[in-house]
Amino acid sequence: MFVRQLSLRDFRSWPELDLELKAEPTILVGRNGFGKTNVLEALYYLTNLRSHRVSADAALVGAGADSARIGATVHNEGRELAVEITVMPSGANKVALNSNPVRRHREIVGVLRSVMFAPEDLLLIRGEPADRRRFVDELVVGIGPAAVAAKADYDRVLRQRAALLKTAGSAMRRGGADAESVISTLDVWDSQLAALGAQVTAHRITVVNAAAPHFATAYASIAPHSRPAAIGYRSAVGGEVVDSGGDPRPVEEIEQILLDALAQARSKEIDRGVCLVGPHRDDLEIRLGDQPAKGYASHGESWSLALALRLATVELARADGVEPVIMLDDVFAELDARRREHLAAFTTDAEQLLITAAVPEDLPSGISGRRLSVEMREEPVGESVVRRSLVSADDKMDGDGRGE
Known part of the structure; x- marks a missing residue:
């Protein structure tokens, strides 16, 4: 299973994002607060029909927008399924599968199976x-x-x-x-x-x-x-x-x-x-x-x-016979060298691996793949200034964290 295409519209800090993805590692590199986690959050939402960070959907809708849109084409057991969720700040969301409206949102459960590793995981042990x-x-x-x-x-x-x-x-x-x-x-x-x-x-x-x-x-x-x-x-x-x-x-x-x-x-x-x-x-x-x-x-x-x-x-x-998409959200920066290497070794055989990191040096040796550089720009909206995410570069990263 892997996501072949991901599109976002007015989702958190992303006014627009269109990514063609493959069954390979993809590494999003950018400073904290630039919107890397928001990309993984969108895929988490498609998996679980909720955010892993907030309980109310209003926070997912970009500044000045009436709604947010998450769309993905998922390669699932030899077939491709297109799923789309229109996130409303209040009221019911709209869901479509292969361009057909879905009345019961749970009908898209299983289209994408993903597992996210994140710094917040420590709450599973020390939290409530x-x-x-x-x-x-x-x-x-x-x-x-x-x-x-x-x-x-x-x-x-x-x-x-x-x-x-x-x-x-x-x-x-x-x-x-x-x-x-x-x-x-x-x-x-x-x-x-x-x-x-x-x-x-x-x-x-x-x-x-x-x-x-x-x-x-x-x-x-x-x-x-x-x-x-x-x-x-x-x-x-x-x-x-x-x-x-x-x-x-x-x-x-x-x-x-x-x-x-x-x-x-x-x-x-x-x-x-x-x-x-x-x-x-x-x-x-x-x-x-x-x-x-x-x-x-x-x-x-x-x-x-x-x-x-x-x-x-x-x-x-x-x-269950499913190879889930594995997402590592800035988790390497939280781990010591031994745990970094163990996690890196475990994810080597993942069909699709999505990683975020503030700097390439946070990644353990041997991690390579497509590298997307995430930047942030500021735009005036009315009397305020809104920060918006964008991909500024797309290249390959070798196992030493260097671009090719």
Whole structure:
């Protein structure tokens, strides 16, 4: 799998970009803040239908523009698929596949499979559970559109149920018809939340279990003298969601577990006005030896663990028969020499490799390929000045970081 053509219009700092790409390494070199990461972010968006940096799409639309456009032609299993997303600052985005409008955006899931390594990956080890849940949901994308749809529907129900809980307390205090209406409506939302939450939980446990051996192997390779590392899925409702072998229980059983937990937590939820039960409170457990990685792993161990998570993601895609596009976003500058060389060696056989670097010297020896120099120009827009990205040079880089 590789991206043959990428086009951007008014996407962040890029007013216009048209790139013809090949199944080879492409290296974007430019100073920090010049827009290199924005190119990789666009491909990440095509893979996951969201940004890896912001939760709101408004930040993706360039200054002064009404919308942003991401278009790509992807070589996928011997055929070419053209996908296009028009990103709106508010409201629904527009998606097209082979020039045909797509009503359900999840239908384009799987057209592009990509894995991004970035400095933010350290948050997977040292950050909050939300960071690790997002990582697990990236893995779930590989299952297919149905799994993505279950998560999207769960998030919708969660928002609506949370909005009800914020007003439920006062309604319950008033009593009478108001209280009866709240209880009746909560029963409906509980049923939907449990049904969808059970699907989300089962999908997450399945992909974490599949990734676990790849993660352990990758970490042992990166840090052979360290303690063994392991990952597992931790549900906030307890270990009953898995069977004796560690696999997810049938969805119907997980649904009942969630319904029981919702019933027990209802009074607390009404008092606090928040949803206390569901996969939105789960976590990816990362262990180093007998201890949790967060709070116990050193800086070097944390980076090795983060790399192992991403390497496991690649191997998980390969196990599905897919060679994903691998993107390295200025990550070499964050790693010591040993980890740089390990990552470089791992990505040698990638069908398509996209790398960003502030300076060529950040790259380990042996990295070569097409080099694109990214610059930034300033343009007046009304009474302000807007910075816009552009490609100023296109040449080849040899393994010593020199242009040919």
